[in-house]
Amino acid sequence: MSSLTTPAAQPTDPATRLRTTASGVAVLGYAATVYVLFLCVLGYAVGFFAGLGVPKGIDDGPRVPLPVAVGVDLLLLLVFAVQHTVMARPGFKRRWVRVIPASAERATFVLAAVVALALLFWAWRPLDGTVWALSGPAAAVLWATYAAGWALTIASTFLISHSDLVGLRQAWHHARRTRYDEPSFTERGLYRRVRHPLMLGFLVVFWSAPTMTAGHLLFAVGATGYILVGIAFEEHALTRSLGSDYTSYRDRVPALVPRVPLGTASSRGRRQADHDG
Numbered sequence: 001m002s003s004l005t006t007p008a009a010q011p012t013d014p015a016t017r018l019r020t021t022a023s024g025v026a027v028l029g030y031a032a033t034v035y036v037l038f039l040c041v042l043g044y045a046v047g048f049f050a051g052l053g054v055p056k057g058i059d060d061g062p063r064v065p066l067p068v069a070v071g072v073d074l075l076l077l078l079v080f081a082v083q084h085t086v087m088a089r090p091g092f093k094r095r096w097v098r099v100i101p102a103s104a105e106r107a108t109f110v111l112a113a114v115v116a117l118a119l120l121f122w123a124w125r126p127l128d129g130t131v132w133a134l135s136g137p138a139a140a141v142l143w144a145t146y147a148a149g150w151a152l153t154i155a156s157t158f159l160i161s162h163s164d165l166v167g168l169r170q171a172w173h174h175a176r177r178t179r180y181d182e183p184s185f186t187e188r189g190l191y192r193r194v195r196h197p198l199m200l201g202f203l204v205v206f207w208s209a210p211t212m213t214a215g216h217l218l219f220a221v222g223a224t225g226y227i228l229v230g231i232a233f234e235e236h237a238l239t240r241s242l243g244s245d246y247t248s249y250r251d252r253v254p255a256l257v258p259r260v261p262l263g264t265a266s267s268r269g270r271r272q273a274d275h276d277g
């Protein structure tokens with residue numbers, strides 16, 4: 001959707017061919033390593049927000065005075081937000097690819113996000129106090145919603161291009177010396193119902209805690225604020241690159257909350273018949 005493309009290289013002499021092959025293998029190895037780290041952090045995130053199966057969940061860690069804990073936690077959220085916002089901007093990417101190979105740009109973005117998240121998980125300070133604590137069927141419903149949020153986010157990456165979002169596709173094209181083009185804009189599947197299913201999945205994950213502590217609430221509020229700002233930046237960039245195609249999509253499709261179809265199938269059929277007639 002922007003012009004960050006890697007043209008197919010056409011090396012002629014053996015020395016250049018060798019260098020190009022070595023660079024292809026190196027970038028692909030780098031992207032694959034980053035992807036493995038990304039999967040580890042993703043798996044840890046599932047346990048971190050659930051407070052299950054990981055050494056340190058969102059409500060674990062040393063107790064420090066309230067202002068210190070709030071300050072540390074907001075700083076950690078800010079580090080992640082700045083990393084994501086700055087490194088995703090087209091202007092930053094254009095300058096960044098003068099420093100690193102274009103084919104490694106996305107993998108480097110993912111690596112920086114992995115580091116920011118690992119730092120957040122490690123240094124997050126819990127806050128005492130419980131906002132709500134559900135048990136029995138209500139808790140089971142929230143656990144199911146939590147799992148559905150992760151499923152929604154992961155499924156959305158495949159609708160855009162999972163391998164592209166994690167930086168593997170760019171490295172693969174570089175190694176194969178084939179032309180790389182960014183994934184085209186999609187309106188299929190979940191993207192027909194909402195414009196930001198991936199972010200919606202994260203919001204569901206952050207808010208569907210059967211026990212919502214003060215610390216978890218701080219995270220949920222901060223991350224929700226960041227997601228809304230991130231969406232505004234992303235839509236600004238998409239409107240600039242796609243123009244009226246994006247504004248008409250924005251007019252037709254809600255951002256985060258799917259429209260509930262009103263009326264029964266037969267009344268919808270009647271409305272359609274009236275419209276056609």
Ligand SMILES: C[S@@+](CC[C@H](N)C(=O)[O-])C[C@H]1O[C@@H](n2cnc3c(N)ncnc32)[C@H](O)[C@@H]1O
Nearest residue numbers: 156160184185186187191195196197198199200
């Ligand atoms: C992490 S994804 C999040 C996509 C979207 N905001 C969501 O929540 O599902 C961010 C990348 O997806 C791209 N993108 C956003 N909407 C898209 C769509 N409908 N089709 C293809 N790419 C899209 C953006 O340009 C950006 O590079």
